[in-house]
Amino acid sequence: MRHLRKGLEKRFRPHIDMSDRANSSTKEEERAFLSRAVAALAVKQETRWSDREAASGLIDDFGDRGIDAVAVEERGEDRYHITLVQAKWSENGTAGFGERELRALFRGLDDLRALEFHRFNSRIEPHAAALETALDNPGTIKLVLALVTENDLHPNIKRELEEGIRSRSWIPGMIDYKVIDLRGLYQELLGDQGERQVELDVWLEGAGKETIPYEAFYGTVSVAEIAEWYQGDNRAHLFSRNIRDALDVSDVNPKIQGTLLSEPEHFWYFSNGITLLCESYDPKGKGEFRPGAGVGFRLKGASVVNGAQTVDAIARAVQKSPGTAGKGRVLVRIISLKACPEGFGDRVTTAANTQNPVQERDFKSRDQVQFDLRDDFIVSLGLNYVIRRGEPAPHEAAGCTMTEAALALAATHRSPEMVARAKRDSSTLWEDRHYRDLFGRRPSAARVWRVVQLLREVRAALYKLRVDLYGRVASAAGNADLLIAHAIFHTMDTGTLDDSSEAQEAAWGARLAEVPELTERALWWFVEIADTAFGEKSQYATTVRTADRVKVVQRRLLERLGSGDKAPDFSDYRVTEQTQGRAGRLANAVRVIVDAGRIAEGTVLEFRPVTGPDRRGLPNWLAADANRTRAVWRNNKTKPLVWEADGQPYAPSTLTRQMRGEAMGVHQQVQGTRYWHIPGEGSLADIAAELRAVDDLDAGEGGEE
Structure with missing residues (x-):
């Protein structure tokens, strides 16, 4: 009400x-x-x-x-x-x-x-x-x-x-x-998004009946009649109780269609049949029920709980060839829930689907908490909350899925162990004990939507940062999303998270606006904390999936974010051209190398994509002309690379920018010394860093003397 x-x-x-x-x-x-x-x-x-x-x-x-x-x-x-x-x-x-x-x-x-x-x-x-x-x-x-x-x-x-x-x-x-x-x-x-009541007219041939303990009927139904079930508004609601919808998770659906189109007379033997639940029914036609005879029903509140793919395939096959496919027949069970105990329909649904590759999250899609959340999303927020696998996910601005909600709730859970669990294997979130921990307190739509928004903002910020990152720090940006979302959430004012008023919506929007900056700070702190605690050779992917390590990092990360201390500088791991600080020195890598005479004239260098976007956008373009991947070194401090693709001299950054622009339409100035490598020796940036390290060591030794 x-x-x-x-x-x-x-x-x-x-x-x-x-x-x-x-x-x-x-x-x-x-x-x-x-x-x-x-x-x-x-x-x-x-x-x-x-x-x-x-x-x-x-x-x-x-x-x-x-x-x-x-x-x-x-x-x-x-x-x-x-x-x-x-x-x-x-x-x-x-x-x-x-x-x-x-x-x-x-x-x-x-x-x-x-x-x-x-x-x-x-x-x-x-x-x-x-x-x-x-x-x-x-x-x-x-x-x-x-x-x-x-x-x-x-x-x-x-x-x-x-x-x-x-x-x-x-x-x-x-x-x-x-x-x-x-x-x-x-x-x-x-x-x-709601489960609208469907009424179906069904005619069973060779009908049988069960009366103890609950009433049910079974018999054969023509394929042509079943195709009619799937028309109009029924299409969206016929599978309302089904935990999977008409998923094309394998090649089963095409095979069903193939049987109907090539040998419809065999379909009854090859099909597992269809199970229908209904809230009630009325006899259709005259005369009493007689075993083995034909009988008609008007089903109210009908839903296909097993055989969704069969119904979908039947409708498609009949549409392609009504004359041929319409000859098929299929076994149908009808179970009336009118006199059944509460929850019996869901038990039938679960039992009927355990023979199929159904995931644990599919069974949780029948939980009343999920139905309540879906309703709350629609009524309170005007958004969609998609429960079942197989349904298209809503546009980001229009809502979220149950899976996304579970991940966001895990990320913002009070215990960092849930973060490690979700990152290690998100399917375990649907196990009863963890599912209850996430949804057992019946979170409001406002709370779920806001933590989903937070996780999305963190991931978007990390994605944007990662475009500019390489190496270990890029790995951190790709792995630490849940832990960073957790840390940011627990440093925010979340006391009014369940309040869906316009004022609180505006306040939450203001907090979300701060997330990109907080995410960048959190990422740099995460790298330093993890490296300090577990070593610079440790794997961030392992760190975020190990409960004990996550606890250590979470505690220190909360302290750092709460203190407001300036985050560490990891500019060395950026590919964009920097002119100040530590990265500014990298811009002079060519001068360092030329001054040291480190690379012999005529050495052939190879171009290698560095960032994730590079690895997606450059390979095909490079493969089209192998000369694009090579350049010849000359000891020139401004234009040391002669590109084999056109024979012209370039600065590493200028050439790399040109190549990325032609291949990807991206004209951002980057540290080209990260992209050009001497096979077996590293990039120009690596070689310059080694030379600087030697210089620093020599300077230190000289100072001691």
């Missing part, structure tokens, strides 16, 4: 005219608004209109004749569909629909069919012309009861409603009705 109210306010407050209630009390105005919003939501479900369009159909006011909203659609040539909504809001989810409401609804219907528009309030006028056209032409009318309740219609009211519809229908199906209860309204509010 809380989410429904909040979602209705957010979605429809901008679109619903409440000027007629300007003099009403706040409580009365809110009640009227919520009732109208429910009606608009019902219109949206029936028509798939936008929120604004659905709200435009509202006629709720004094004199609405029992109809709160109308919608007219042209469905096919000269065929129309009219939607008439009566909505009931209830603060406690117990909206009723009795004889008075039923009489009012039929009265309004009769007035409209008689074109008695004058009996309605003025809000009907914008719709009168469309209603008249629709009522003058063949079409259908749907009476929609949008009731904020979990209760079914009373049997007497349902009987009167159906009798009233029959008496007013010229032909069967001309007028129909639909009840959208609290659950249906809520699912419609969630949109495509």
